[in-house]
Amino acid sequence: MDTRIVLRHTNLGRENQVQEFPLSHFKQITIGRDPTCEIRYDADRDDLVSRQHARININKTDPPEIEITDLNSRNGTYVNKRRIASPTRLSPGDLVQFGAAGPEFQFNIDPPPAGTMRPTRMADLNPNIPPTRLPPTREEPSGPSPMGAGVGRNTVETMLAQSRKRTGGWIVVAAVCVVILIAGAALVTPKTRALILGQSGAASLVAGSTSLSPKDIAANSTDSVVYIEVGWKLIDTESGHQISQVYTPNEYSDAKGKMRAHIPQAGQISLPVFVVVGDQIEPMLTTNTEAGSHAIGGRHSGSGFVVSSDGFILTNRHVAATWNTSYHWLPDDHYGLLIQLGVDPATNQFVKRGEAPLPASRFPDRWVPLKAKFLLDGPFNADSLRDLPNRISGKNLEGRNDYLDVTFAKNRLRVPGRLSRVSDTADVAMVKVDLPQSVRKVELNDNYDRIRPGDPAIVMGYPGVSPAVYGIVTSRDPFNEGQSAHIIPDPSISVGNIARVIRGQGAPSVNEAIESPMGDTYQLTINSTGPGNSGGPVLDDQGRAVGIFFAGNGVVTFAVPIRYGTELMGINRVQQ
Numbered sequence: 001m002d003t004r005i006v007l008r009h010t011n012l013g014r015e016n017q018v019q020e021f022p023l024s025h026f027k028q029i030t031i032g033r034d035p036t037c038e039i040r041y042d043a044d045r046d047d048l049v050s051r052q053h054a055r056i057n058i059n060k061t062d063p064p065e066i067e068i069t070d071l072n073s074r075n076g077t078y079v080n081k082r083r084i085a086s087p088t089r090l091s092p093g094d095l096v097q098f099g100a101a102g103p104e105f106q107f108n109i110d111p112p113p114a115g116t117m118r119p120t121r122m123a124d125l126n127p128n129i130p131p132t133r134l135p136p137t138r139e140e141p142s143g144p145s146p147m148g149a150g151v152g153r154n155t156v157e158t159m160l161a162q163s164r165k166r167t168g169g170w171i172v173v174a175a176v177c178v179v180i181l182i183a184g185a186a187l188v189t190p191k192t193r194a195l196i197l198g199q200s201g202a203a204s205l206v207a208g209s210t211s212l213s214p215k216d217i218a219a220n221s222t223d224s225v226v227y228i229e230v231g232w233k234l235i236d237t238e239s240g241h242q243i244s245q246v247y248t249p250n251e252y253s254d255a256k257g258k259m260r261a262h263i264p265q266a267g268q269i270s271l272p273v274f275v276v277v278g279d280q281i282e283p284m285l286t287t288n289t290e291a292g293s294h295a296i297g298g299r300h301s302g303s304g305f306v307v308s309s310d311g312f313i314l315t316n317r318h319v320a321a322t323w324n325t326s327y328h329w330l331p332d333d334h335y336g337l338l339i340q341l342g343v344d345p346a347t348n349q350f351v352k353r354g355e356a357p358l359p360a361s362r363f364p365d366r367w368v369p370l371k372a373k374f375l376l377d378g379p380f381n382a383d384s385l386r387d388l389p390n391r392i393s394g395k396n397l398e399g400r401n402d403y404l405d406v407t408f409a410k411n412r413l414r415v416p417g418r419l420s421r422v423s424d425t426a427d428v429a430m431v432k433v434d435l436p437q438s439v440r441k442v443e444l445n446d447n448y449d450r451i452r453p454g455d456p457a458i459v460m461g462y463p464g465v466s467p468a469v470y471g472i473v474t475s476r477d478p479f480n481e482g483q484s485a486h487i488i489p490d491p492s493i494s495v496g497n498i499a500r501v502i503r504g505q506g507a508p509s510v511n512e513a514i515e516s517p518m519g520d521t522y523q524l525t526i527n528s529t530g531p532g533n534s535g536g537p538v539l540d541d542q543g544r545a546v547g548i549f550f551a552g553n554g555v556v557t558f559a560v561p562i563r564y565g566t567e568l569m570g571i572n573r574v575q576q
Contacts, residue, residue, distance in 0.1 A: 031049075221442055229405045272294070272336040525556070
């Protein structure tokens, strides 16, 4: 007989309903209100249950080991009336509840594993004995209790006297003293309690019960933090050709003795060519790859995190749509040739990285490919530089990902992803992967208006400084034999605090305005991560994403507020 999980629902609208799941057919069972869940609750009636609330994991050992994991649900998962914070093993007879007052079922295995003890039987209630009646209560005022309320001295003396007459012993006296202590504690107001405990102690009474440890947060979120690999290029939308930057040989002169670029100290075989457009220095771009050129594009890795059960992922714009961010020049290119159109070629000069060759201009270290202003229409000729026609009008340029692969934590198989949306205000983008099964997501907490320096911050992702672990795979395909190596990503976790909340815009008074070159940013006290972690989640002490990691300098790091991510998840009017 096939071993089955048997779930008997014990309350609310599904009371006495039974569901069975053969172990041979399932590796995991998802619970929630989402239509994709195997155990699905009513979307409207069971509103204490999250869309993806919990998951039962089946380890097909002998006997089978079965665990339940809370999926960062809003109201929590309870096993035998105790809220769980990490994967918890289930035994026959356990009661599982979703929210303290939510739907509940009893877990069993049929047939039960050998050696399993039957759960303790609950005694039947005597129907002839009515339930205990609670005394009537009156509504308590919200303010502090009056000084005369509670147990007075005369009342205590009377209680003591009656107790001595009835029992003649000190046991009842002690019991009365306990009553006095309880009554006295009830008279302590929240204000008095704060004075006794101090502000931090009072705050811990409120927040301590809901905080999760970094270990629990990592366990709950690991499956939702993904590794992203990208290869991209800039293209000409008219021809479909890839865009490149013009390079010219670094040599003394041509056969006619005309000046050619040459910088002995550069150590470069060829030099990138730049052009003055207005008061800006731009790289000279071309679709002609025959005369020495270097393609605009690249490849890199980053991080991201799942924000919907159907596979939408938030990450950085500079990870998933790199053509929208500052371009990284080749590391050996310290010099370039600068051309001014309409002037004698002899006036062309060399550009050195970090210097300003022209007034109000400098080497374009912050050049954004999608904002390019000059595309060479025709071949480049270093001997005739007076008239080089420009061909950029409208949307001539666009970026394209040749590949955008997403790998889930501790997996080796890549899932092709596609760019879905890009923010026009912040370093945020959204990616989509298509999978037939639902995926685990990170809950979001847009606390932009409430977040303060000192609040907990936990960063997860895949920094490049972490040693890589490879899985060596031997192909069993007779038409594609051999071995291949794939990185098996395992996210790191870095724990710190919000160091500073930087508001990028606002108007605190009539005559004052706020502006920051960093935009709206959270500065973090975390320096144990770096490049590669871009796009990873910044989590609060309940495991909810409050930001998206995007930059660091080895000492401090920065995150984009999560509200810029939630903007991409819907349609928001900017005009009524």
